Amino acid sequence: MKQSKTWFSEWFNTSYYHTLYKHRNNDEAQRFIKNLVSFLKLSKDKTILDLACGKGRHSIFLNSLGYQVVGADLSENSIQHANQFANEQLTFKVQDMREPFNIKVDAVFNMFTSFGYFDDDKEDLKVLSNIAQAIHTDGVAVVDYMNVHKVIQHLVPQETIQREALEFNIKRHVTNGFITKEIHVLDQEESFNFQERVKVIDLDKFKTYCELANLKIKHIFGDYNLSAFNKDTSDRLILILTK
Ligand SMILES: C[S@@+](CC[C@H](N)C(=O)[O-])C[C@H]1O[C@@H](n2cnc3c(N)ncnc32)[C@H](O)[C@@H]1O
Structure with a gap:
């Protein structure tokens, strides 16, 4: 892959x-x-x-x-x-x-x-x-x-979301003052990793x-x-x- x-x-x-x-x-x-x-x-x-x-x-x-x-x-x-x-x-x-x-x-x-x-x-x-x-x-x-307070309170550490033909495996964590989302996308035979990172403000x-x-x-x-x-x-x- x-x-x-x-x-x-x-x-x-x-x-x-x-x-x-x-x-x-x-x-x-x-x-x-x-x-x-x-x-x-x-x-x-x-x-x-x-x-x-x-x-x-x-x-x-x-x-x-x-x-x-x-x-x-x-x-x-x-x-x-x-x-x-x-x-x-x-x-x-x-x-x-x-x-x-x-x-x-x-x-x-x-x-x-x-x-x-x-x-x-x-x-x-x-x-x-x-x-x-x-x-x-x-x-x-x-x-x-x-609203970082609510986001952190309700943070789902791991989740799989299916949208159309795509599978998104998402990991969320709070590290060093940032809410971080690691996104792994499965697109048929290819997979891609992305990161979304927003500061806890x-x-x-x-x-x-x-x-x-x-x-x-x-x-x-x-x-x-x-x-x-x-x-x-x-x-x-x-x-x-x-x-
Ligand atoms: C979450 S998206 C929101 C885009 C848009 N406001 C909307 O609601 O569709 C954040 C945007 O910030 C832009 N961005 C990230 N860093 C930036 C920077 N240093 N200066 C200007 N734009 C930036 C990204 O390219 C992206 O388009």
């Missing part, structure tokens, strides 16, 4: 990732976006940066609602894919979120756990500082993170980060319907930040 190892940042761009997370579909993403723009009262003349946009599903939907959107991601492949949807009001660029964005917008959206990848906390802080730099004085930022740690990055936490939600955050029961930790 052929076996290969793929780097973490590329896992998100594989068809396997999209097959595994198929149930986290566009409907969910679009419902979240609608709830957010309505809550934030973001008028259609506003500009939005979708930071770590992946293949652009949030950017594309935001643009369809009338916003001017820039989608930015480290992955050249994802940006190349997203670019087929580009128009005058929707652009995409390759961007490492640790590097300055050189852009001013009304809102930055960081969606679906697109944060907490770096070993050094200073790099997480750099991302938050870049977000603060990128928004206008009255701008807003949204960080949509996992709870609300207290976000509070410290935000203070250091000169961002204020204005609201805290626990799911895509924008219900109140509850450490034990919420699936998400969604922060609404201002300067």
